[in-house]
Amino acid sequence: MGHILAIDQGTTSSRAILFDEAIRPVASAQLEFEQHFPQSGWVEHDPTDIWVSTIEACSGALARAGKGAREVSAIGITNQRETTLIWDRTTGEAIHNAIVWQDRRTAAICDALREGGHEDMVRAQTGLLLDPYFSGTKVKWLLDNVEGARARAEAGELLFGTVDSYLIWRLTGGKVHATDATNAARTLMYDIHKGAWSEDICALLGVPMAMLPEVRNCADDFGETDADLFGVAIPIRGVAGDQQAATIGQACFAPGMLKSTYGTGCFALLNTGLTPVTSQNRLLTTIAYQLDGQPTYALEGAIFIAGAVVQWLRDGMGVIRTAADTAALVEKADPGHELILVPAFTGLGAPYWVPEARGAVFGLTRNSGPAEFARAALESVGFQTRDLLEAMHADFDFGGDTVLRVDGGMSGNDWAMQFLSDILGAPVDRPVVAESTAKGAAWLAGMQIGLYPGMDEFAETWEMQHQFHPNRDETWRASRYEGWRKAISATLSMTD
Numbered sequence: 001m002g003h004i005l006a007i008d009q010g011t012t013s014s015r016a017i018l019f020d021e022a023i024r025p026v027a028s029a030q031l032e033f034e035q036h037f038p039q040s041g042w043v044e045h046d047p048t049d050i051w052v053s054t055i056e057a058c059s060g061a062l063a064r065a066g067k068g069a070r071e072v073s074a075i076g077i078t079n080q081r082e083t084t085l086i087w088d089r090t091t092g093e094a095i096h097n098a099i100v101w102q103d104r105r106t107a108a109i110c111d112a113l114r115e116g117g118h119e120d121m122v123r124a125q126t127g128l129l130l131d132p133y134f135s136g137t138k139v140k141w142l143l144d145n146v147e148g149a150r151a152r153a154e155a156g157e158l159l160f161g162t163v164d165s166y167l168i169w170r171l172t173g174g175k176v177h178a179t180d181a182t183n184a185a186r187t188l189m190y191d192i193h194k195g196a197w198s199e200d201i202c203a204l205l206g207v208p209m210a211m212l213p214e215v216r217n218c219a220d221d222f223g224e225t226d227a228d229l230f231g232v233a234i235p236i237r238g239v240a241g242d243q244q245a246a247t248i249g250q251a252c253f254a255p256g257m258l259k260s261t262y263g264t265g266c267f268a269l270l271n272t273g274l275t276p277v278t279s280q281n282r283l284l285t286t287i288a289y290q291l292d293g294q295p296t297y298a299l300e301g302a303i304f305i306a307g308a309v310v311q312w313l314r315d316g317m318g319v320i321r322t323a324a325d326t327a328a329l330v331e332k333a334d335p336g337h338e339l340i341l342v343p344a345f346t347g348l349g350a351p352y353w354v355p356e357a358r359g360a361v362f363g364l365t366r367n368s369g370p371a372e373f374a375r376a377a378l379e380s381v382g383f384q385t386r387d388l389l390e391a392m393h394a395d396f397d398f399g400g401d402t403v404l405r406v407d408g409g410m411s412g413n414d415w416a417m418q419f420l421s422d423i424l425g426a427p428v429d430r431p432v433v434a435e436s437t438a439k440g441a442a443w444l445a446g447m448q449i450g451l452y453p454g455m456d457e458f459a460e461t462w463e464m465q466h467q468f469h470p471n472r473d474e475t476w477r478a479s480r481y482e483g484w485r486k487a488i489s490a491t492l493s494m495t496d
Helices: 047-065 107-115 119-126 135-145 149-154 163-171 199-205 242-249 307-316 325-332 370-395 414-424 436-448 455-460 474-493
Strands: 003-009 013-019 025-032 072-079 084-088 158-162 178-180 214-216 236-241 258-262 266-273 284-291 294-303 340-342 360-362 404-407 428-431 464-468
Touching (some): 003 163, 003 436, 025 436, 047 163, 072 242, 084 149, 084 163, 107 135, 119 199, 135 149, 135 158, 135 199, 149 158, 163 178, 242 258, 242 284, 242 436, 266 284, 294 370, 307 370, 325 370, 325 414, 340 370, 340 474, 360 474, 414 464
Parallel strands (some): 003 072, 258 404
Antiparallel strands (some): 003 013, 258 266, 284 294, 428 464
């Protein structure tokens, strides 16, 4: 019987999950790695940490399942998007640490491009806004700031890639330099309408096009692993950025279907079908997935800090030992004390897009303690999600009532999901397999080799573990959200 190994390379850890022939998770392994913060607003990863943790996670998952590499029919890859690497095309040596999607160092570059009148052209081609979040300005920064990098790039010695490309290149022993359409669509350099790298934008950023990977479908031939890695060559047949992979894993294949993933950040994707929708509310137009050369589009809202706010409670504030501790702690919070936390630690994402914004707390009293901070942290994720859905409803006719499918680590927190349902005034559906990201990557690879069923049959296998229904009335909902909006306004007023 065949198995699919899904590599889920994330922002704070690398994970591998082995799925069986029925797309059920069999075993997994996960390794956290160090986050580097060289300056305020800068976030980096050591490329070696990404690579080593990924390989160790793969080996660990196989060992826990008691399976050998020969029992793996294919590999699917999903990855933290926008994180940017440049490496030597001969040696594979990275010229600098990876610049992580959260990093804000290119804000001045974005400002200069915007002031130069380029944002409309960039947005028309890529569906994205000029923001440090995306890869393009990160590439420019590396070429401008790493000694000798630009000359080497122009001489054809360097390659650029997001994490998927870097892993593919290393897994195949340098034989394949490729990405998929969903990751390409997040670079700020890919024309999502023409399905090709934009010569105009690459010229604007000073990025030699010879650095760029070949763009393929999400389910496609991405080569085979070097036999020395696992003892046998394994085909790589599926690739998608983490949020798109979660959209696939949640079977959001029909226009109007919506999912939200709660990892380090929170990302809501709304399937808009075969036609890209230009947002009037500062959402992103992107590719949900591409199969057989046909892209399906989505509107996306990105929240930079979701699960990371719980990590802050643990590592920065020391008020919890583990993320799970918040579940008991919030129950101790004073119900009459409405503390509001705006977690703009690395700026505000959609629909505000203010990279210079920083976090703030409102409503502090002498009674404000760990329980109140824990509750405010979890509530901040619900408030930010409502911001996204308000914008989506303004941009797109859902054709019915909103139902949100959720996944990711925080989706397992019942208190947070109930608050989410309450503040949205809509049902929140949590699937049996909460790790939809890895499941989506596995399905792409398995479907490509004929092990897994096609789209319609796969969608029928989606199972709900629990549905959260709103328990609060509209008066409560409006009052709480108005408080959040005032806190956002006050936070923005302090932005330089």
